[in-house]
Amino acid sequence: MTTPLADFRAGLVAVFPTVAAAVPFALILGQQATAKGLTPAEMLAMSSIVFAGSSQLIAVGLWSTPAPVAALALMAFLVNLRHTLMGASLSGKIAHFGRLRWVAAFLLTDEAWALSERRALDRPISRTFYFTVALTMFFFWQTASVLGTVFGAYLEHPEAWGLDFAFPAIFIALALGFWKGARRTGPVLVASAVVAVAVHATVPGAWYVIAGAIAGISAAVITAPRERPAKALAGETTR
Amino acid sequence: MTIDPVNFAAILAMGALTYFTRILGFLIADRLPKSGPVRVALDALPPAVLVAVIAPIVMSGPIEAAAGLVVLLLALRLPLIATVAIGVAVAALLRFAFL
Known part of the structure; x- marks a missing residue:
C-alpha cells in the first residue's frame, strides 16, 4: 500500500514532464493575449476559470473587441468535448473521491487524465496523486500564462526548439502502457488513428479526437470475444 | 490590472x-451499465483517445513521423522525462537540418 507522501512524490515525478511541456505554451498564450489587448488580470481569470490549454489558445486567436461571447463559448465547448470521453472513462476510477470528484472534474486536463489513467493500470488513483498532478498543472499554467503577458515575446517560435513535440511525445509514451496485445489493442489503435487522421484532414475544428476515439471504442466492442465469462476473465490477466 | x-x-x-x-x-x-459492451468500450477509451490526439500530429510531416517513431522506441526502455527530452531534441535537430 502506498502512503500519502509516496503518492505525493509519485504525482510530482509524473507531472514534471507535462509541466515542462505546458509552460512554453502558457508563455506564448500570455504573449498572444497581450497582443489582442487582454490584460494580465484577464489572462489570470481565463487560465483559472477555463483552464483548458488548446481552447484558450484558439480563443485568444479569435478574440476581438468587444469579445464575441457566444462564438468563444461554443468554440470552447466543442474543443473541450473530448473531456466528456475522458471523464466517462475516469469516473469509476475516482468514485472513491466522493464530493471532491466535482473539484477533480474542474481540474481535469488532457495531461492529468492521461497520467491518472496510466497510474490506474498499476494501482488505484489516490486523492493525493490526482490532486498533486492536477494542482501542480493548475499552478504552473496560471503562473506561466500571466508571466507570458510580460515575457512571452522572447519565445516567438517554439517549433524551432521542438517544444511543440513534447506533448505528443508524452502521449505516445503513456499510450504504450495501454497495450494489451495485438488481438485486443491492435484494432483500437488502427481504427482510432485512421479515423482521426481522416477527420483531421477533412473536417475543421477538434472533431477528430471525438471521431477517432469513437472509432477506437467501436473497434474494441466489435472485435471483443463473445460474452463467455471464463474467456473474458482469461483476457484480463494479460495486463 | x-x-x-x-x-x-x-x-x-x-x-x-x-x-x-x-x-x-x-x-x-x-x-452506464458496468459490464458487457459498455465496459469493453470504456476500457478501450484511454488508448483510443490518446491515439486520436497523437495520430494527426505524427502524420503531419516526415519529421514528426520520424521523431514519433524515435519516441515510441525510446519509451520502451527509458523513463518518461528522458524519452520526452530526447524526442524534443530529435524534432528540433531534424527541423534545424531539413527546414
Missing part, C-alpha cells in the same frame, strides 16, 4: 461550458 466586463463575460461563458464538458462524462458514466 483591469478586467473588461464583456471579456469577463466571455471568460465565464467559456469556463461554464468547459466545466460542463468535464462533468458530463462523470454524469454519463454513473448511469
Whole structure:
C-alpha cells in the first residue's frame, strides 16, 4: 500500500514532464493575449476559470473587441468535448473521491487524465496523486500564462526548439502502457488513428479526437470475444 | 490590472461550458451499465483517445513521423522525462537540418 507522501512524490515525478511541456505554451498564450489587448488580470481569470490549454489558445486567436461571447463559448465547448470521453472513462476510477470528484472534474486536463489513467493500470488513483498532478498543472499554467503577458515575446517560435513535440511525445509514451496485445489493442489503435487522421484532414475544428476515439471504442466492442465469462476473465490477466 | 466586463463575460461563458464538458462524462458514466459492451468500450477509451490526439500530429510531416517513431522506441526502455527530452531534441535537430 502506498502512503500519502509516496503518492505525493509519485504525482510530482509524473507531472514534471507535462509541466515542462505546458509552460512554453502558457508563455506564448500570455504573449498572444497581450497582443489582442487582454490584460494580465484577464489572462489570470481565463487560465483559472477555463483552464483548458488548446481552447484558450484558439480563443485568444479569435478574440476581438468587444469579445464575441457566444462564438468563444461554443468554440470552447466543442474543443473541450473530448473531456466528456475522458471523464466517462475516469469516473469509476475516482468514485472513491466522493464530493471532491466535482473539484477533480474542474481540474481535469488532457495531461492529468492521461497520467491518472496510466497510474490506474498499476494501482488505484489516490486523492493525493490526482490532486498533486492536477494542482501542480493548475499552478504552473496560471503562473506561466500571466508571466507570458510580460515575457512571452522572447519565445516567438517554439517549433524551432521542438517544444511543440513534447506533448505528443508524452502521449505516445503513456499510450504504450495501454497495450494489451495485438488481438485486443491492435484494432483500437488502427481504427482510432485512421479515423482521426481522416477527420483531421477533412473536417475543421477538434472533431477528430471525438471521431477517432469513437472509432477506437467501436473497434474494441466489435472485435471483443463473445460474452463467455471464463474467456473474458482469461483476457484480463494479460495486463 | 483591469478586467473588461464583456471579456469577463466571455471568460465565464467559456469556463461554464468547459466545466460542463468535464462533468458530463462523470454524469454519463454513473448511469452506464458496468459490464458487457459498455465496459469493453470504456476500457478501450484511454488508448483510443490518446491515439486520436497523437495520430494527426505524427502524420503531419516526415519529421514528426520520424521523431514519433524515435519516441515510441525510446519509451520502451527509458523513463518518461528522458524519452520526452530526447524526442524534443530529435524534432528540433531534424527541423534545424531539413527546414
